[in-house]
Amino acid sequence: MSDQVERIPQHRHCANCKKAFVGDGLYCSPACEKGRTEELKSKKNKLVIVWVGAVVLMLIGIWLMLGL
Numbered sequence: 001m002s003d004q005v006e007r008i009p010q011h012r013h014c015a016n017c018k019k020a021f022v023g024d025g026l027y028c029s030p031a032c033e034k035g036r037t038e039e040l041k042s043k044k045n046k047l048v049i050v051w052v053g054a055v056v057l058m059l060i061g062i063w064l065m066l067g068l
Helices: 030-066
Strands: none
Touching: none
């Protein structure tokens, strides 16, 4: 029975598309790496906008409370 078990070769899963691949690195192809990089850059930009907005709102609140 043990000789009927199929062995899966050592592999990794792509950080972007989650597809299994054999080799080094985090991505299965340069296209996946580029797509992931663009996605992370977009998320970072959105987070920066949220933080800047929060700081601006806090400063406006302080300004209104002080009556300046």
